[in-house]
Amino acid sequence: MPIVKTTYKDQVVDHVYQLLLQGELGPGDQLKESLLAKQMGISRAPIREAMKELIMNGLVDYRPQVGNFIPVLSPKQIIDSYTTRGVLEGYAIMATCEQFSAEEVDKLENLTAQMGSYAEKKNHKMVVETGGEFHDLLISKNDNVQLLEYTDRLSLKLHILFFKYWGKLYSPAEIGRRHREIVDSIKSGDRNLIEKVVRQHYHETGSKIATLEI
Amino acid sequence: MPIVKTTYKDQVVDHVYQLLLQGELGPGDQLKESLLAKQMGISRAPIREAMKELIMNGLVDYRPQVGNFIPVLSPKQIIDSYTTRGVLEGYAIMATCEQFSAEEVDKLENLTAQMGSYAEKKNHKMVVETGGEFHDLLISKNDNVQLLEYTDRLSLKLHILFFKYWGKLYSPAEIGRRHREIVDSIKSGDRNLIEKVVRQHYHETGSKIATLEI
DNA sequence: ATGCTGTTCAATGTCGACAATCGACGCGGA
DNA sequence: TCCGCGTCGATTGTCGACATTGAACAGCAT
Numbered sequence: 001m002p003i004v005k006t007t008y009k010d011q012v013v014d015h016v017y018q019l020l021l022q023g024e025l026g027p028g029d030q031l032k033e034s035l036l037a038k039q040m041g042i043s044r045a046p047i048r049e050a051m052k053e054l055i056m057n058g059l060v061d062y063r064p065q066v067g068n069f070i071p072v073l074s075p076k077q078i079i080d081s082y083t084t085r086g087v088l089e090g091y092a093i094m095a096t097c098e099q100f101s102a103e104e105v106d107k108l109e110n111l112t113a114q115m116g117s118y119a120e121k122k123n124h125k126m127v128v129e130t131g132g133e134f135h136d137l138l139i140s141k142n143d144n145v146q147l148l149e150y151t152d153r154l155s156l157k158l159h160i161l162f163f164k165y166w167g168k169l170y171s172p173a174e175i176g177r178r179h180r181e182i183v184d185s186i187k188s189g190d191r192n193l194i195e196k197v198v199r200q201h202y203h204e205t206g207s208k209i210a211t212l213e214i
Numbered sequence: 215m216p217i218v219k220t221t222y223k224d225q226v227v228d229h230v231y232q233l234l235l236q237g238e239l240g241p242g243d244q245l246k247e248s249l250l251a252k253q254m255g256i257s258r259a260p261i262r263e264a265m266k267e268l269i270m271n272g273l274v275d276y277r278p279q280v281g282n283f284i285p286v287l288s289p290k291q292i293i294d295s296y297t298t299r300g301v302l303e304g305y306a307i308m309a310t311c312e313q314f315s316a317e318e319v320d321k322l323e324n325l326t327a328q329m330g331s332y333a334e335k336k337n338h339k340m341v342v343e344t345g346g347e348f349h350d351l352l353i354s355k356n357d358n359v360q361l362l363e364y365t366d367r368l369s370l371k372l373h374i375l376f377f378k379y380w381g382k383l384y385s386p387a388e389i390g391r392r393h394r395e396i397v398d399s400i401k402s403g404d405r406n407l408i409e410k411v412v413r414q415h416y417h418e419t420g421s422k423i424a425t426l427e428i
Numbered sequence: 429a430t431g432c433t434g435t436t437c438a439a440t441g442t443c444g445a446c447a448a449t450c451g452a453c454g455c456g457g458a
Numbered sequence: 459t460c461c462g463c464g465t466c467g468a469t470t471g472t473c474g475a476c477a478t479t480g481a482a483c484a485g486c487a488t
Contacts, residue, residue, distance in 0.1 A: 007278065007441070032469070043443045044470090052266035064221065065449050065470060080358040084302075087361065091301045144294040147301065150364055192406070221471070246439070257473045258440090279440060279479050432487080441478065448471065458461085 008042050012050035015040065020059070020070070020160050027072040027161075031060060058157040073161070075210035081158060082206025083199075088151045089139055090198035094191050096141035108137060108183045116176040124167030127175070131166075134179060162209050169208050222256050226264035229254065234273070234284070234374050241286040241375075245274065272371040287375070289424035295372060296420025297413075302365045303353055304412035308405050310355035322351060322397045330390040338381030341389070345380075348393060376423050383422050 015036075019025040031051065033044045040047075051068050054060035061071045073081070100108075111134040118126040142148060170178065178201055185194045229250075233239040245265065247258045254261075265282050268274040275285045287295070314322075325348040332340040356362060384392065392415055399408040 009441085030469095034469075045442050045444095048263070048470090049266070049441085052263070052270070056266070056270045066451080067469065077359060081360045083358060084361040084364065087301065087305045088298075144297060145291060146295045146368070147298040150298065154360070223471085244439090248439070259472050259474095262440090263471085280481085281439065430488085433485085435482105435484085437480105437482090439478105439480085441476105443476075444474100446471105446473075448469105450469080451467095453464105453466085455464085456462090458459105 008040075008046035009049040009053070012036065012040065012042075012047055013053050016050065016054060016059070017160060021163065023164075025070055027070050029070045031068045031070070033068075057153050059160060071161075073213070075214060078162075078210040078213060079203070079206040081154065082202045082209070085151065085154045085158065086199035086202030088147055088154065089202070090195040092139045092142040092144070092147055092151065093186075093198055094195040095144075097186050097191060097194050098189065099141045100186060104137065105183065105187060108134060108186070109180075111137070112176060112179040112183060115179060116172055119170075119172035119175050122167075128163075128166045131179075138182070162213075165209055165212055168212075169205065222254075222260035223263040223267070226250065226254065226256075226261055227267050230264065230268060230273070231374060235377065237378075239284055241284050243284045245282045245284070247282075271367050273374060285375075287427070289428060292376075292424040292427060293417070293420040295368065296416045296423070299365065299368045299372065300413035300416030302361055302368065303416070304409040306353045306356040306358070306361055306365065307400075307412055308409040309358075311400050311405060311408050312403065313355045314400060318351065319397065319401060322348060322400070323394075325351070326390060326393040326397060329393060330386055333384075333386035333389050336381075342377075342380050345393075352396070376427075379423055379426055382426075383419065 016025065016031065025031070033047045033051070036047050037044045051060060051062070055062050055068070058071070061069045063069065111130055115127055115130045115134065118124075118130060139148070139151065181197055182194075182201065185197045188194075230239065230245065239245070247261045247265070250261050251258045265274060265276070269276050269282070272285070275283045277283065325344055329341055329344045329348065332338075332344060353362070353365065395411055396408075396415065399411045402408075
């Protein structure tokens with residue numbers, strides 16, 4: 001039984017995540033401290049604490065003396081965010097690519113196959129879950145805390161803001177091709193290629209989402 | 215006359231920056247809200263707001279229910295931070311390298327010469343200032359807001375935590391060589407080279423500082 | 429001497445109220 | 459009609475006080 005010491009601030013953060021994931025909060029919406037406080041039966045103090053954390057993670061824009069808003073990202077900002085993610089994760093994976101054992105490469109290939117299978121069945125939930133496992137294994141070798149902090153923040157932000165597109169972005173064939181490409185680059189041992197492939201993957205994902213968001 | 219709307223929170227942030235730059239605050243020190251509030255003649259509310267901003271910029275570590283502390287970075291963490299900076303800025307510069315005009319390249323070379331000159335005279339202050347100008351010009355072409363946000367944060371953090379070493383890191387000859395190397399890579403137009411040179415520069419800087427910090 | 433336990437105190441977590449400020453609205457004049 | 463200005467309401471900024479929690483210390487048992 002995990003004893004979870006949960007402070008009000010953390011509850012507020014989770015609450016806002018839920019609101020975003022359930023679509024009750026969308027781009028441009030304002031998060032009013034008093035309203036949130038009343039809804040949750042607490043004071044504004046922990047709300048403000050939570051806002052700072054959300055701002056830190058890029059899920060809330062802060063305008064002094066005005067309020068906190070769910071960010072409205074322009075197409076360019078979407079692409080830039082994914083580009084940045086590609087830069088960070090591309091490096092993280094490139095720098096550790098020779099640490100993958102044969103078993104782990106097998107695992108990556110299995111996950112790719114599973115993802116294609118789920119995609120065929122239009123089981124988007126499992127596609128996303130399997131994709132997450134694939135992704136986590138890829139960057140799991142890196143231990144640069146500073147870099148991981150930034151990638152985690154960015155992943156969380158993009159995941160929550162654009163999760164609704166995850167299922168519709170790529171055809172099953174494309175999903176397979178893209179992930180195979182990454183695995184193949186790792187098997188090749190060509191570090192430059194690995195970094196390039198990862199960067200391109202995220203850049204294209206960003207571009208696709210940007211077009212869908214207009 | 216610039217009308218600067220300065221809130222208490224911003225004053226607190228600046229105050230802590232000053233304490234850090236003046237050496238009155240160092241790694242491991244705790245920032246006690248009540249104490250800061252009393253010193254500045256304000257309540258704890260804006261102090262807490264400021265803490266969040268400092269945490270966001272990596273200049274303060276937050277331990278729930280315990281307090282806020284100036285981070286103590288291990289040698290590896292120092293190297294990792296500089297490595298990450300190299301990854302981000304290396305990409306930023308590489309992606310925009312063909313946008314530099316001949317005049318701007320000249321400017322970079324002039325700044326390099328000036329830096330060497332100041333270094334010879336042991337004018338560390340001007341070395342740092344000129345180096346900052348060099349650096350700012352290099353990344354000025356990039357307009358990826360997400361990436362710039364991360365690089366700015368990281369630059370600020372590393373600048374404030376390690377500013378004391380800036381003058382003593384490299385010999386005048388090394389300073390010249392390093393910056394010429396970067397300018398040359400830009401003149402060559404070899405994107406891979408540019409990124410590699412920038413990454414290596416920051417990695418080596420991090421390594422040097424890490425050894426000095428022990 | 430060592431390790432556990434309860435107490436104490438200082439620091440953070442939370443609260444409700446008041447002050448300062450921004451944005452919207454409506455009025456009046458060109 | 460359009461633009462500038464002042465008022466007003468709603469929201470954030472700040473405050474002092476109280477509640478809660480973590481860490482250090484003393485005392486006891488082993």
